[in-house]
Amino acid sequence: MSRCWTSASLLLQCRRIHTVAPCLKNKTGAEHRWLERHFNDPYVKKSKKQNYRCRSAFKLLEIDEKHSILHPGLHAIDCGTAPGAWAQVVVEKVNATGADPAAPVGFVLGVDLLQISPLEGAVFLPHANIADPDTQKRIQELLPKGKVDIILSDMAPNATGIRELDHQKLISLCFALLDLAPHILHPGGTMLCKFWDGKDSHLLQKKLKQDFREVRTIKPQACRKESAEVYYLARSYKTKHTT
Incomplete structure (x- = not known):
């Protein structure tokens, strides 16, 4: 199993409401930091742009x-x-x-x-x-x-x-x-x-x-x-x- 699935449930919650900010409000400090880092990751952005399923x-x-x-x-x-x-x-x-x-x-x-x-x-x-x-x-x-x-x-x-x-x-x-x-x-x-x-x-x-x-x-x-x-x-x- 690829580590792309780490905290996948957090990502799914954010995607369901189509924005990051509300999703971050109710998270623990560790969850907040992980999501913030994930969505700011340049490789995550590139993977979306180039239609790859994961930054890996x-x-x-x-x-x-x-x-x-x-x-x-x-x-x-x-x-x-x-x-x-x-x-x-x-x-x-x-x-x-x-x-x-x-x-x-x-x-x-x-x-x-x-x-x-x-x-x-x-x-x-x-x-x-x-x-x-x-x-x-x-x-x-x-x-x-x-x-x-x-x-x-x-x-x-x-x-x-x-x-x-x-x-x-x-x-x-x-x-x-x-x-x-x-x-x-x-x-x-x-x-x-x-x-x-x-x-x-x-x-x-x-x-x-x-x-x-x-x-x-x-x-x-x-x-x-x-x-x-x-x-x-x-x-x-x-x-x-x-x-």
Whole structure:
């Protein structure tokens, strides 16, 4: 689940009355500060202007601009896809709708615990836990070629407010993706996964370096300055045999 859903109920209340000011009046100090920061965020404004479902789209756009991880014809899985902003970017970049008839057509599968509004060019698997073996089997069934070229993850667990515990929970989700990778990621493929920096980050990095030939740490400018979120970009997946 993407962190775009944080305080989603507050946003929904504001949208129902079509203005921010009345919504702010009856909120606690923390809620007031979150909403004020959200509506003043330049990336939130850009996402509305460019019709992206969430500001997180600009994190992926920035990463792709600098590292060229997406191109027409790729098959991709987007884990923690709700509300679908990353899927929007990927659909455009891999030409999943066939909008460019001269370019190869890609494929996008989005997976999340939450319900996801339909998106042309993407196949969504909602109410699905990526760590569940049944979900993993369903993913393989939905992939046209059985495997993908790139695994994307903007997943985040429901925050407890205990930083170290939340960090460990997200690291565990990333390890679940690595367990899934031998079954769905082509040799030479790419993985981009979000984590919250903490004491176990080096364990995830070590595992990625065992499984991929190139691993780098990225913090896009679109990440909030106060956020602990960082991304590992791992490229050139090593051949693995599965049973």
